[in-house]
Amino acid sequence: MRGTADRIRQAISFEIIGLLIVTPLFAWLFNHPLGDMGMLALLGATAATGWNYVFNLLFDHALNRLRGDTRKTLALRILHAALFEATLLVLLLPIFAWWLNVSLITALMMELTFAAFYMVYAFVFTWGYDTLFPPRRGQAPA
Template sequence: MQGIARKVVQAVLYEAVGVVFVAPVLAMVYGQGMAYSTALSLVISAVALSWNMLFNLGFERWEARQASRTRTLRRRLLHSLGFEGGLTLILVPLIAAWLNIDWLTALATDVALFVFFFFYALGFQWVFDRVFDVPESAREIAQPHAVGKCP
C-alpha cells in the first residue's frame, strides 16, 4: 500500500488505538469521567491526525532526498521525536484550556503523553511497516550495474 491510502490508513489506525489508551487514563487522573475524557482524547486525536499528515508529508519528502533511504533505528527515533515534539508544542495550550489547568500542569500531562506516544509511535510504525511494507520514500534506489563489470 502506497500514497495517500497508506497515509490515511496509518494515521487513522494510529489515532484510534491512541484514543483507546488515553481516554481512560485522563478520566482516572483528572476525575472528569469517560465522556469528558473521551471528548478531549478525540480533540487531541483530531489535532494529532492533522499534524501526523502534515509531518509525515514533510518527513517523507526529506527522507526521499537522503543518500540512504533505509529506515534505520536512528531514522525511526528522529521521526518519533520530531512528530511528538511538534505535537507537544501544539497540545499544551489545548490541554491547559480544556482541563482548566495551568500550563505547567498541562506540560506535565503532555510530557507523560509524550513518553507513552514516543514508544507507541516507534512500535506502531515498525509494526505498520512490517504489515503494509515501507513507503516508496524508504526504499533504496536500485543502482545500475556498469557494463562489463561483475557485481
C-alpha cells in the same frame, strides 16, 4: 514511498488505536472524568491525524532527498517519534490547559506524560505498520 490512501489508513488507524488505549488510561491516571478526557483526547487526535499525514509526508520526502530511501533505521525511528511528539506538544498545550481548567505548568506535565506515551506508541505502531504494510521502494512520492 507510500501512496495517499496508505498514508490516510496509517494516520487513521494510528489515532483510533491510540484513543482506545489512552482515554481510559489517562482518565484514571489524571483523575478526570472519562468524558472530559475522551473529548480532550479526541480533539488532540483530530489535530494529530492531520499533522500525522503532513509530518510523515515531509519526513519521507526528507529521507528520500537525503538518503534516496524512506526505510528507517532505529535511530531514524527514534528521531521520527520524538520530532512528531515535540510538535504536537507545542500545538496542544494551550488546549489542554483550557479544556481541563489547569495551569500551563500542570498542562505541560500532563502533555509530557501524553507525549511519552505517544512517543513509545508511535515507535511501536510505525514499526508494526511498516512490517504489515512495507513501503514501496523507488516510487515517486504521492
